[in-house]
Amino acid sequence: MSKYFKWAELPARKDIYTYDGTRRWGNHDLYPIPKKERVYGYMGYYSYYLVSGISITGFSMGSAYVSAGLSAQETIGAVLVGCVCAALNACLGVQVGLDKSLGFTMSTRTTYGLYGNLLPLFTTLLGNLVFAGIQAYYGAQSISLIIGAVIPAYANMHNTLPASAAITTRDLISFFIYWALFIPVVLYIPMYKLKTFMFPSITMTAATLLGVLGWIIKENGGSTDPLITSPVKVSSMNRSFLFLQCVFSTAAVWGGSGDRLSDWSLVGTFTTTAFYSKYGTVLWTPLDMLAFIQETHYAPACRAGTFFASIGLLTSLIYINIVQNTLSFGMDFASVLPKYILMKRGSMIVVIVSIACNPRRFLTQAVVFVEVFSGFTIFATATVAITNTDYWIIRRRKWKIPDLYQRDGIYWFWHGISWRAIVTWIIAVIPAFPGFSMSMQGKTDGVAHRIYQMSFFVGYPIAVCTYILINKTWSPEGLGIAENLQELPEDGEIIEGSIPENLSESEKDVGIVEVKQDKTVDM
Template sequence: MPSGSWSWPEIKQRLQCPVDEDADYENTTWCNRDLIPIPPERRTYGVWSYFGYWTVSGSCISAWSTGSTLLSFGLSPQQAIGVVILGGFLSGLLAVFCGWMGEVHHIGFTVSSRFSWGMRGSYFPVILRSFVACMWFGMQAFWGGQATRVLIGAIIPGFAHMKNYFSESSHLQTNDFIGLVIWMCAFIPAVLIRPEKLQIPFFICFVFFCGSCFGMLIWAVSQANGPGDLFHQPGSAPNTGWAFMFGITAILGSWGSGTLGQSDWVRYSKRRYAPTLSQLVACPATIAITATIGIIVTSASNKLLGGEIQWNPIYLLADIQEYYSSSPRVRAGVFFASLGMVASQFSISVVLNSVSCGMDLAGLWPKYINIRRGAYVMVVIGIATQPWQLLSTADKFLAVLSGFGVFMAPATGLMLADYHIVRRHRLKLSDLYRGDSSSLYWFRHGVNWRAFVAFTAGMWPLLPGLAANVNAWDEGQWVGWLRLYNLTFIVGLAISFLVMWALNYLFPVAGVGVEGPFIEGVIDGVSSESEEKEDVRGDAKTPDVSFV
């Protein structure tokens, strides 16, 4: 072998994820730095940090556009605002229970899946979430690129009308592509920021987006002398009760994936209950305020600009600049407002996509993928899906992607039942990183069949409604299935919760009630003398201390 060349074992060693100095863990098939229970020195999120997290999650373009979904159910704007407040509170309550294992055990969703699905079975929900996250990131990135295009167009008016050099079949404008490249160049370095250091970026993005929202609100209401005609239109739903329930489910579905992986972020909490207040207050407040502003601005701007109702604030900003013939004052306003939209797309892509998806992908190959590397994989896959094609031509695909609540809801329900009811918050953490039959969570061949049965039970009643919605089948014979589908998150969660509970009662699993630390004799990073030790097979005896 030539001098200075590396052997294959050396190359593999260098490609492995970095390990902390004096680390008490190793990179294995089940473990790396980003999957271990977060040690005390990396728990940097307090009460205000979680307010920042939820303001970023709730104050975003998706929340702004929620009104279009709720009004399409036949609700009046006032009824829609009530739905948003109640739905936001229920989302926050769901986040509290989904994030419980993060607060108590400081583990994320990827590791948490192992005690419900089995060590090998956990790959299924992890792959499912990763797929959805990659697709949604591509779309969020494209919207970020369009916000960047509007921002540049406010500086250089001719940029908005520059010649398109792409073919018509590509469904991509040259200026949109340039905006996407610039947005990606700014986003990729943000992936280098560790999750425990994101509080300040969260705050900055929130301030920018709030400035955009209230600036557009002041402009619209002052110019239209009120909220506009749309805001005062009556509800058109033949059954207000059904429409109200559909609306609540829509809110839960929109933020459901985020609540399912809530432990990914809650595990960074400095102390117990630090995230709870923000989950119950900041979550519903920010979603409700942003959605209300979206309804008012859309209504007032429609009166001013006329034409088609524009729910997307990015496109609305471009329309405003066109309407006022790119006057200097309007360009300045559009610039600062679009800056908030760009910042919002940065923050939401980090919160709901890069960190969570990075951790999920890390769980698939922990030796070589950590959060940062997983986020880069997500970026490549997300852009490779060509989101501009999906957004322009694939209505059915988008309907399917939006219908992934059909799968997320049952996954949420069975996890809640297993952790809160069956196991009563007791976990043997060391066994969540042991991939053989000595682990309590190995079950049969690494798979817990109960989880798959509960998942299927919560999913299959919703599939006919999903198919009818995607294919726009006649509502006459499908109305019952469509109504059930419109209650996706509530129905899917409830069924899988009850089935998982019943299966564990009828077919009990071994080791329920057994708990223990990640490292023997160390709890929450503090060493303690342990009187009882594990035997050779890892069977747990009664530990001398427990997690509280």
Template sequence: MVSEKTKERVAYWATKLECPVDEDANYENTYWCNRDLIPIPDDRRTWTWQGFAGYWIITGANNSAWTAGSTLLALGLSVSQAMGVIVGSSLIISMIAVVAGWMGSHDYLGFTVMSRASWGMIGGFWPVLNRIVTACIWMGVQTYWGGQAVKIILGAVIGPKYAYMENTLPLSANVDTCSLISFFIFLAVFCPMLLIPPEKLQLPLKIAFAIIVCNIFGMLIWSVRTAHGAGSLINSPATESGSTLNWNIVYGIQAILGLWSGGIVGQSDWTRYAKTPNASLLGQGVTCPLTIIITALCGVIITNATKQIYGEYFWNPFELLLHIQSVSMTPAARAGTFFAGLAFLASQMALCIVLNAISTGMDMAALCPRWINIRRGCYILTVIAVAICPWNFVNNVTTFITVLSGWSIFLSGMTGILIFDYFLVRKCQLHKADLYQGNSESAYWYIAGFNWRAIVAWIMGVWPLLPGFIRRVQGVSDGSGWDHVYDLSYFFGFFVSGVIHWVLHILFPTKKQTGASPFQMELHKTRGQHIHGQYVGSTSSRDYSDEVVVSVGKEKEGI
């Protein structure tokens, strides 16, 4: 039996460690709610069009876009065909980002809470967990490349003594001593950045995207001038033809979509901070495709030019800079690699914060809102990212990239359900208070907290893709019907899941399926709390009893 003293101690620390609550807040920490999950209030809506333009420069001008050309050329496409695929894919990414972000900029709710409306209060944990799993892996990979940026910078400053220090780790570690030290230096710089709240990130991101843009064009000018041109790869023909080429083009489109699938499904995580409802449209509609296209094109040209300079292709810019240091440590080479490394450090720092940490921190907050907020979730994610030893994924890359880019088969259906639910099922109307009420009185409780319609719709959009996905991972694809269904995976999952979800809600409508009511909580303020029969004194300037009455306000009843 647990003693009363132990119970008191546990109760005390449980209260002590609860997430902070704002002064004069209109919410309380519950199992469904905290400061980072409520509709964003006016004073925290600070993001302007410039912030969202910077967001998409950071999200689009990354390693994935840089190396997109190599992925498509490996499928047998010519450079012009590969760029056509990238243009088409980026425009589709842009359109989905605008639609998926609409609910954030108009209802000020993130993906985490919006999932409760379509999946149910408990069922909403499923899409959230999917995003957390993928984010943990991507976070690890991106922090590893951040460490490589540190390695480049310190190699330029300190010289060969650092860049070529003796490796004391075994080959089985899949990482050398210098890279491991650089990885932890990156983390030491990165972790304090997580203390900045999302609404105050605009200035750091503006600085980062200015550095990133200058670096890309700087490397482009250097490579073309040094190679006296862009090289012969630009004019090389496709190595595939006929139906094989056509299906590879289709697969290439969904592969590019897959790389950004996690970011676009969670667009509302960021658009809910928009100062005006349309503040995000320029970034999503213009900056997004433009940045991806320009980065991919520069990646192809720089890689082709460096083939003329060094005699081999370096599709990864980090490997290119490290190679430059290995063959030349002249003052010019050291200065050039230093500033390029500094730009990639800023890029990786911003990318880890924007695309992984903040969004996933919000997802983790949904798992345990009383004790986890965005900031704490970010640190939990960072610890997991280190624990998975990301260098093992990076240095055994073939199957890993196939699996991770193919993970969009699970996210595409979730994106379709989210969008079809908000626009066609709810007609852009939500009972906001019900999204924080975990009982049968909530409009989004459905059956035991699960919306069976979303579950059925998602399964129907996923299972036909699994045979082709497995065959692709195993490397035995031969152009069968299952393989071609998988080639259409993002579009298939998005539309099949979305349409079935919509139709099931038409055939089997739920209570308060449409109509709207405001977010409102009636809080009962006390001087302390009684837990397990024991009084726990105030642990902050503001304490409430466990009892929170949720008022749905005046409702406009729908179905």
């Protein structure tokens, strides 16, 4: 079959890692990040996580639970607890990037095997598709507000689509305008150069969200009393488990940016309750609120305000969709077909597919948003628990990196599959899966759904304990071996799998390899 797709094969990079070029198990985007592309400093990484929290999704995380039935105080507490858990989990997960200059995709290879990692990657790729589509729909709403603020005819465009389409004619046009703006950024700006756009995005988005909060509090008379009242009434039991679900979904989904997310979920919580108190309408995204304002107060000042606010939100939506969804999808999908897929090609695939997946239906109600947001996390929880346990406890931060790219290495396990990780993943997912299935059918009562609502605190410890037990009983091959790939800045050649004799034991423990010669050593 490969001869028919020869035209699609990726050319080998000639500047780095030329020892093997593009092959069945590796390409430029899957090898350790070269030194010349490691341009993110402390502030760059901090800003990356910060921009993930200062976002519409971060805003909506709190407001969606207020709309679903929690009070403002309960939502703030739940999101705060979830963010603490997420930040701790993130600290464990990011260490592999600091040590090896590799990411999540390679972590799944060390635990699940070169073929077995398709299981966690499938659930991750599916989540990227859905959330890329959701961010694109938000982007379409932003563009509708921007154009509508300037052109009244666009704001009042007659809808020719049926209700079953779950989108208006105006927003559908804006949807494709969004992608027309988005695609050139993906194609022509490398990921390591995106940090240039982070600071403007953070500033504009933060100003917009705080501006919406300040405006609605002013409209509400400046009183704080209505902010603590839940607009939706639920039973005490349901409220308790909804609280746990808020903690769990925050902890599982926002592991990367949990340390700052709570601040902006708090803004969303206050804004939603104040908006309900003033207008009697439960709206849980800032775009819906801006659309409501533009529709009911179409005056020059209102049009100017919604115009600039929507531009601020649009910059955030484009940036987050690139780094959190499309490029993440591209990197993970590159692991499936390294000979043909780089991050950019994978990113274009997610653009095409997410247009067709109709994510707009997930945003029709806050309850649906909560269930979709929580659903993917039962699988992510098991995967992250296994990869963290493997890296820190089982392998003690020692990887044989050359074996990540070859069939006969220690990560080949059994026919490319690690039964230890697969069995652990299934055991960790099983308790929450019946409740997840029930929630997709609209059934939210019963013990199974309660377990699903707190599945992070059920699945994570089950995965950790099970994985440790299995690996201590049946130890995998290659524990304690640390080998790196290293590049030579002068000519780009590689020494593969060689450890100089003059390294200290601490350097060997974390796999640090100092290149002492200018030749390639084949394994």
